[in-house]
Amino acid sequence: MTEATPDRRGGRQLPTADELRIWRDFIETTAALGSRLESRLQSDSSLSTGDYAVLLALSEAQGQAMRSSELASHIGWERSRLSHHLGRMERRGLIRRQECATVPRGAEVLLTAAGAEAFKGATFPHLRAIRELFVDALTPDQVVAAGEIATALSAHLDALRAE
Amino acid sequence: MTEATPDRRGGRQLPTADELRIWRDFIETTAALGSRLESRLQSDSSLSTGDYAVLLALSEAQGQAMRSSELASHIGWERSRLSHHLGRMERRGLIRRQECATVPRGAEVLLTAAGAEAFKGATFPHLRAIRELFVDALTPDQVVAAGEIATALSAHLDALRAE
DNA sequence: ACCTACCAGTTGACATGTCAATGATGCTAA
DNA sequence: TTAGCATCATTGACATGTCAACTGGTAGGT
Numbered sequence: 001m002t003e004a005t006p007d008r009r010g011g012r013q014l015p016t017a018d019e020l021r022i023w024r025d026f027i028e029t030t031a032a033l034g035s036r037l038e039s040r041l042q043s044d045s046s047l048s049t050g051d052y053a054v055l056l057a058l059s060e061a062q063g064q065a066m067r068s069s070e071l072a073s074h075i076g077w078e079r080s081r082l083s084h085h086l087g088r089m090e091r092r093g094l095i096r097r098q099e100c101a102t103v104p105r106g107a108e109v110l111l112t113a114a115g116a117e118a119f120k121g122a123t124f125p126h127l128r129a130i131r132e133l134f135v136d137a138l139t140p141d142q143v144v145a146a147g148e149i150a151t152a153l154s155a156h157l158d159a160l161r162a163e
Numbered sequence: 164m165t166e167a168t169p170d171r172r173g174g175r176q177l178p179t180a181d182e183l184r185i186w187r188d189f190i191e192t193t194a195a196l197g198s199r200l201e202s203r204l205q206s207d208s209s210l211s212t213g214d215y216a217v218l219l220a221l222s223e224a225q226g227q228a229m230r231s232s233e234l235a236s237h238i239g240w241e242r243s244r245l246s247h248h249l250g251r252m253e254r255r256g257l258i259r260r261q262e263c264a265t266v267p268r269g270a271e272v273l274l275t276a277a278g279a280e281a282f283k284g285a286t287f288p289h290l291r292a293i294r295e296l297f298v299d300a301l302t303p304d305q306v307v308a309a310g311e312i313a314t315a316l317s318a319h320l321d322a323l324r325a326e
Numbered sequence: 327a328c329c330t331a332c333c334a335g336t337t338g339a340c341a342t343g344t345c346a347a348t349g350a351t352g353c354t355a356a
Numbered sequence: 357t358t359a360g361c362a363t364c365a366t367t368g369a370c371a372t373g374t375c376a377a378c379t380g381g382t383a384g385g386t
Contacts, residue, residue, distance in 0.1 A: 137319030
């Protein structure tokens with residue numbers, strides 16, 4: 001890892017001032033974008049983006065039901081996070097849980113009528129907000145670039161995790 | 164707003180399937196990136212990124228002290244969020260609060276020796292993590308593009324807020 | 327002086343997230 | 357058989373974030 005040319009890529013430990021400024025802009029702006037989407041969804045439909053992710057997965061599932069751990073890996077959450085979240089959603093009547101007949105200790109998560117209704121009402125305003133806050137902010141080239149950046153970052157994170 | 168060509172930009176309400184896929188990749192990846200940085204910082208230094216932001220601002224401030232609301236606007240936090248966070252940091256001995264002599268009702272936030280020490284120890288591993296997780300994942304062109312995307316998104320969010 | 331409006335900061339209630347520990351159950355190897 | 361061991365899901369403790377209400381003090385208009 002140590003090299004004779006410490007300011008070349010691969011031989012440098014720390015980001016340059018420019019890279020650091022870009023990092024800060026990037027991470028703060030994406031966080032702000034996420035929370036704007038969150039509050040738009042909240043005021044349009046009284047759902048959080050977490051609720052929406054769960055309802056979306058269940059809506060698309062066979063029989064509008066999934067095993068808990070299947071759901072967790074589908075939306076990329078830890079099981080404990082999902083379990084807490086499902087408890088809150090169950091209290092609000094958006095989903096139901098019941099023992100799974102086929103899998104020992106498995107819990108089935110079911111979409112309720114109220115949950116399906118809430119999801120249906122939330123979808124259009126949510127997609128519109130994505131367009132207004134994200135797509136409309138960028139040129140078509142920038143949208144493509146954003147996709148490539150996300151792909152590169154994601155692959156890099158996976159590669160580091162695998163080490 | 165209504166136009167005769169609903170699939171042209173400006174006449175379309177909803178994102179295309181491609182745009183939506185890119186949106187999901189983008190927002191999920193940036194969130195994952197943030198939480199990886201968070202956990203790296205946590206294990207390297209027992210600080211959160213919130214702690215780090217506060218300590219960074221105080222370290223760079225005159226006399227290593229700032230008024231609470233000045234600090235809040237400097238790092239872009241709501242006052243209540245900062246107040247809660249300062250309470251937690253004060254319990255851990257990283258900062259101190261005292262009445263401000265010059266401003267009525269103003270609270271001064273002071274960096275303690277332990278806080279300065281913690282910040283000093285955290286900086287190098289944190290910057291190294293930014294390089295490893297973000298800069299190293301992208302080509303130089305992509306880093307520049309990420310900066311431009313952040314700038315465009317940020318400007319767009321500001322413009323929408325101003326409406 | 328008095329009423330009002332604002333300002334800085336705190337607080338409480340609650341939603342959300344992580345981590346570690348705990349049940350409950352099946353699998354496997356001595 | 358049974359003693360470990362992995363798996364599925366939940367739980368509790370706690371950190372973090374938002375929102376709205378509150379506290380105390382200052383300033384302006386009448």
